[in-house]
Amino acid sequence: MFIATTHRGQLVQMDDDDDVPTLSADTFAALQEFYAEQEKRQEIFDKLQAQDQLKENILFDENxxxxxxxxxxxxxxxxxxxxxxxxxxxxxxxxxxxxxxxxxxxxxxxxxxxxxxxxxxxxxxxxxxxxxxxxxxxxxxxxxxxxxxxxxxxxxxxxxxxxxxxxxxxxxxxxxxxxxxxxxxxxxxxxxxxxxxxxxxxxxxxxxxxxxxxxxxxxxxxxxxxxx
CATH class of the missing domain: 3.40.50.150 (Vaccinia Virus protein VP39)
Structure with missing residues (x-):
């Protein structure tokens, strides 16, 4: 199994006959979360750029x-x-x-x-x-x-x-x-x-x-x- 990314930045696990090191389930989940957040951030950028407006309606949750x-x-x-x-x-x-x-x-x-x-x-x-x-x-x-x-x-x-x-x-x-x-x-x-x-x-x-x-x-x- 090996890790690859799709054109949307999503992680997928793929089988391979070669002896390729694999990620743990926790690491794989963390990487999936990272790419999901990255994609969400890009969607916000694209939306705001298209609207050409001050980002008044975006209120992020407290971290x-x-x-x-x-x-x-x-x-x-x-x-x-x-x-x-x-x-x-x-x-x-x-x-x-x-x-x-x-x-x-x-x-x-x-x-x-x-x-x-x-x-x-x-x-x-x-x-x-x-x-x-x-x-x-x-x-x-x-x-x-x-x-x-x-x-x-x-x-x-x-x-x-x-x-x-x-x-x-x-x-x-x-x-x-x-x-x-x-x-x-x-x-x-x-x-x-x-x-x-x-x-x-x-x-x-x-x-x-x-x-x-x-x-x-x-x-x-x-x-x-x-x-x-």
Whole structure:
């Protein structure tokens, strides 16, 4: 038996008289799942390209393995309002590991400012060319034209760990030229203040699914005043 792929990327097991190594059932199932996800992603790309529209109606499920927890609507609207009031015409916004903010903020700005999404989850490549693949483990792996060029950086580090906030902070410093907003757990307060010199805000982000960890918002400007 050997493994082959069809023209649609599907895996098939085929018999062969030669002594060819075969995959285990678990490995074969994992590969089938990979190709199925790849095909689904391509279908989304094709549909959006044909419609030539902003991907407003696509809402991916949270991937808890990637520590994804989407904001509730009130939090989204508050951060959209903060961005709208903080970024000048012709400015740039970077959204770091907070992909569900992209469409609402992009819609709010229209052509008035540019919005970039830096994200590890490649499902959000549907937002290309505004999508930049980002892995916090390589914090300085960024496009040259992104360095110190963003009027506002909004970040939500995926993990509540010193390592993650430290590396994400390196990226934020490389991207930002002015305002910074970080949404993360209350337990990270000391690290956020030390690494980025941000102050705790009254505004608190909330999520669609209730989380056990208390979340807070930190900024290097008067975010609460902007939201009033």
């Amino acid at each position: 808890w393995q990637l520590s994804q927890f989407w904001y509730d609507e009130a939090t989204v609207q508050a951060l959209v309002r903060a961005a709208d009031r903080s970024v000048p015409a012709g400015g740039r916004v970077a959204l770091l590991s907070c992909p569900t903010l992209f469409v609402p903020i992009k819609r709010q700005f229209g052509n008035r400012a540019s919005v970039s999404l830096l994200e590890y989850d490649r499902r959000f490549e549907v937002h290309a060319p505004d999508f930049i693949f980002y892995d916090y483990n390589t914090p300085d792996k960024l496009p040259p034209d992104s360095l110190h060029s963003y009027d506002l950086v909004v970040a939500d580090p995926p993990f509540l760990s010193e390592e993650c906030i430290t590396k994400t902070s390196e990226t934020i410093k490389l991207l930002a030229k002015d305002k910074i907003v970080v949404c993360t757990g209350a337990v990270m307060k000391e690290h956020v203040e030390k690494l980025l010199e941000l102050k705790l805000c009254e505004f608190q982000p909330h999520h669609r699914n209730n989380l056990a960890n208390e979340f807070c918002c930190y900024a290097n400007f008067d975010l609460d005043g902007v939201l009033r």
